[in-house]
Amino acid sequence: MKEFLLLLLAHVLVDFYLQPTTWVVDKKEKKYKSRYLYFHILLVIIASYILLHQWQNPLPAIALGIAHGIIDLVKISFDKKGSLTWFMADQAAHLATIAFTALILTSNILPGFETLIIWFNKPKTLATLSGAMLSLTPISFFVGILTRPWREELAKLAPGADDNLANAGRWIGMSERLLIFVFVLINQYSAIGFLIAAKSLLRYNDKSTEPRIPPAYISKKSEYVLVGTLMSYTSAIAIALMVQILSQKFK
Incomplete structure (x- = not known):
């Protein structure tokens, strides 16, 4: 070493x-x-x-x-x-x-x-690796499907609005879920609270410089982000808890 x-x-x-x-x-x-x-x-x-x-x-x-x-x-x-x-x-x-x-x-x-x-062949290792992989892209698709109605509603409110970086939300979500997955496995639940507090710094202005974007879009976009974040966090915590249970059961 x-x-x-x-x-x-x-x-x-x-x-x-x-x-x-x-x-x-x-x-x-x-x-x-x-x-x-x-x-x-x-x-x-x-x-x-x-x-x-x-x-x-x-x-x-x-x-x-x-x-x-x-x-x-x-x-x-x-x-x-x-x-x-x-x-x-x-x-x-x-x-x-x-x-x-x-x-x-x-x-x-x-x-x-x-x-x-x-x-690598230990059940704990396999469960941890599988859980980490599941927390990334699969949950992105899952959350994306669940939040699709709200994305469509936002698209109707402001057709053609382009206020997001390409794939930024996907990468932010995967990073957050991986952090939460690790925090749960090492029993650092307080760190999850810190992550949520840091995420709360994200704000959408109640006024837009784009005249074609109505104020309702800004408010609903904030709610959309909050719902997606909670779904993402809940999924990561649930997967991590399942990994903990499997690791303890099949030592």
Whole structure:
């Protein structure tokens, strides 16, 4: 575990603190021809070597640096728009190489995989992962179906009104449900109250700069958001409580 944390620290330092924006831009433009790509690889090797402080064995740091460079090169070659998917995939690949290197250093490759498989197959783990996944997109569809009549009513009040960021409500809802799911599992119900208080800061002005949007739309939009929020919160709490019950029953 110590080796993994040291290599993870080196990765975070080099990837997010010691890499100027000019390096990132140059790498995107020139790809493997960018000299900063190789500077970045060198920094990964140096930071990993220093933090591991295994002075007689530089090979893990060198291998990790080369793997880091290959992963970065794949990302900048295929990620044209700087998407979240590619960012997550890039970081997941880096974490996988760090974990693999740490397991090699501690000679715990097979025991490590066996421990992971045993952990994954535990009923509590499966229930928690299933509950977390259920709290995200499936509940978004569920709440969306239940609140559809009110969306249609709002559309009739102000046809063509575009006062929402694209998919913002969906991502806000999923983030809130995931937080509530975690809070219930760790028995931090007071944190849910804090989240509700923070959400109450969201207000819709009783006046609109758009003359085509009537005041009734603003009032009903607030009620629509409140109803959707309560449905979302209730669903997340119910799922988390079910996970707790299943975890206690099938230990």
